[in-house]
Amino acid sequence: MPRQVTYDDARFVTARELAADQGGVLSRRQLYGLDITRWEVRGQVRAHRWQLIGDQSVHLTNGPLSEEGERWAAVFQGGPRACLDGGSALIAAGLERYTLERVRVSVARGARVRRNRRFNIRQTRRWAESDIVRVGIPRTRTATAAIRAALWARTDREATYVLVLAVQQRIASAHDIGTELLRVRRDKRRVLLHSVVNELLDGAQSLGEIDVAVLLRRRGLPAPTRQAVRKDRRGRYYLDLSWPDYRLVVEIDGIHHAWVENVVGDALRHNAIALEGDTVLRIPLLGLRLQPDAFLDQIEEGLRAGGWALAA
Known part of the structure; x- marks a missing residue:
């Protein structure tokens, strides 16, 4: 006989409590780990209680998705080794007055990537587990993220701006950013970033x-x-x-x-x-x-x- 499901089922209560710390979003893997089946997920979506975000995440309300929820969904879409990177990692760390069109997520080169136009999920040779903070949402350390945001910026001007902003708002220190920059061996923007970081180390704050x-x-x-x-x-x-x-x-x-x-x-x-x-x-x-x-x-x-x- 099929299990009778109610929205007050203990499994669903636990799911909502867990989702509260993730912008209202859980991965399918998390839901299945709570013994909630794919058929029950489908039923909640059809009843317009939940929403699918990509093919790996579920928003456990029928309201608008928060920025935090968008970030969690992007990481879940990238897979178990994915993390926020570049500007998205800085924003998650508290950077203000800096926006991106899509959440940037990095995975290791060779990893299986489930593509989704909603998120900017990229393989990168710069990926390393030691660079990732896994307390809360997985994200690249701030100094590393600042350098990558500058390397991946659309223009030299934007690259300079994001480094200055990170130091100005105390998201990362100029010293730590400079140390991280020494790891970059090849990039067309490397000389520019060395110049900017030298200025920041010399005391420039804007x-x-x-x-x-x-x-x-x-x-x-x-x-x-x-x-x-x-x-x-x-x-x-x-x-x-x-x-x-x-x-x-x-x-x-x-x-x-x-x-x-x-x-x-x-x-x-x-x-x-x-x-x-x-x-x-x-x-x-x-x-x-x-x-x-x-x-x-x-x-x-x-x-x-x-x-x-x-x-x-």
């Missing part, structure tokens, strides 16, 4: 600071101090670029300076520096892209006003 540092060197202007700490009665703050000997400060205004939570703080910091007698120049990142020479002229003028002179 994409604009890296750009300005390169332009200053080309122009023959003195190297600035980066992320110098200043204190006033309101607390301490960091200066993007400064030349203490010439009483000049340059602040690089990226898009984050326009966010509401930063506007007041930026104004107070600017005013405090000016009251101490320093000249403060602000360079919007967009202006740096469109009119770099005009802003470099102002920096040079500020340095000369502070007493600097080009060596003969």
Whole structure:
């Protein structure tokens, strides 16, 4: 006689509890391990209680799938040795303001891959079990993921951006990213990434600071101090670029300076520096892209006003 199934069956309760830690998603293997048969899965899907995600995962509700659930489904689709990689691993680790069209999953070269257009599942020669964190959702370690995200980025600009973002948001340290980069022996972007990581190790904390540092060197202007700490009665703050000997400060205004939570703080910091007698120049990142020479002229003028002179 066939087993009578109810949605309050202990097996189904256990399944929902397990799925709660996986964005509402379980793999077929997990469901079968709970003694839920493929026929019962089919019945729940037909009753519109559950949804199939690819051919290896089941969403145990009939509502929208969360980003976390999408990531779990992608890993299950990739197979037992699969893991989130590149930008997807960084996002799972907490990286913000970085998006991907599809979840990226890596498997070892030669592994059987169940292709699905919903996910970006790739074999890679860079896959190694020692690089994978298997607490929670399987994902590549953050420093490794940052380098791979940069290697796989669509453009050099995006590659630079994701490395800066990872360091800026403390997802991975510049030192750890640099150590990981030493493992890359061949890649068309290797030289670029070495340049970016060297800048990050030297203290650059935003994409604009890296750009300005390169332009200053080309122009023959003195190297600035980066992320110098200043204190006033309101607390301490960091200066993007400064030349203490010439009483000049340059602040690089990226898009984050326009966010509401930063506007007041930026104004107070600017005013405090000016009251101490320093000249403060602000360079919007967009202006740096469109009119770099005009802003470099102002920096040079500020340095000369502070007493600097080009060596003969």
